[in-house]
Amino acid sequence: MDDWQILRQECLQCQNCGLAETRTNVVFGDGCETAEIFLVGEGPGQSEDEQGVPFVGRAGQLLDDMLEMIGLDRTKVYIGNTVKCRPPQNRDPLNVEMAACRGWLDRQMALLRPKILVCLGRIAAKELIKDDFRITAEHGRWFTRNGVQMMAIYHPSALLRDPMKRPETFEDLKGLQAKIRELCPETKI
Template sequence: MFNWEQLNSTCNNCRNCDLAGTRTNIVIGRGNPNAPIMFIGEGPGEQEDLRGLPFVGPAGQLLDTLLEALKFKPDEYYIANVVKCRPPNNRVPNEEEAEKCLPYLRNQVALIRPRIIVCLGSTAAKYIVARDAKITQIRGHWIQRKKFWIMPTFHPAALLRDQSKKELLFKDIKEVKKKINQLVSEEYGG
């Protein structure tokens, strides 16, 4: 397992798949590296690729607004993606691309050691929950694996295309807030 410095260096020099040839920047993550909550999306979009940070485009702005509305503190979460390089035209990463990047994501999870992992969208659910996971069937349901509580939900980009998902995403993220408060309370005997 790499420490943060080694992970950043390894990702920046990665040429394990074709995405490395089309990226502007590697997009590793943002937020508190000791956060109790980790949000995982699909992959960087255009704005993320340009800035080298995940979730800074329209979908990220929507996620930030939602987290602020539900009173999440910035030190409570870390945000990453399944793949660290932007797939051309924002397409879904293919199996090979995701497989090549998963060791980096696993390394991030091991370093952060979150209590809760939120899978934002079907790609994250596929590689974290189960390969045959259907986001419409599992979203909003807690899954416990090892030491992690996992909440699959819609990707904020889905709301930009379909406003009917807004209420469900809000409800799911509200459940995340409730669960982290419960876990912290149990941890401190409250």
């Protein structure tokens, strides 16, 4: 039977793919281990690799601001990634790397049992919602997978590169806030 401590210790020792050779730290996940909301990005960047915590760089600061706009913070959600180690030069994770890490993510989801899963960006959405997900056309839409309500929003780093996407992301966040109020009354927002 998994528990968070066992899962974290096993993951920190992972050698399942080539990313283990170039990482500084495994970026396991962070937040409330009983949260009803799970945010999943694609993979760690340089700041995350250095600190071993997801979303702590500029994109993480923006994510914190986005969560704050709808009454959330890291004490009310759990944050992870499709891969737990930084791809070199922050490139997109390869399919083989995501496949090697998928067991860790699945075990995190099994422990967490979230009611809501939010994919941060296209890569996480393609991995978790559907393989032909189109972020520009389908962000903010709700999907149900294995009883979990899922949606995707633009990745915070995409919003740093293209601030013109921020108004539609704010609308997506308002939709997330409404869904949390509907499904997660224990999560006070």
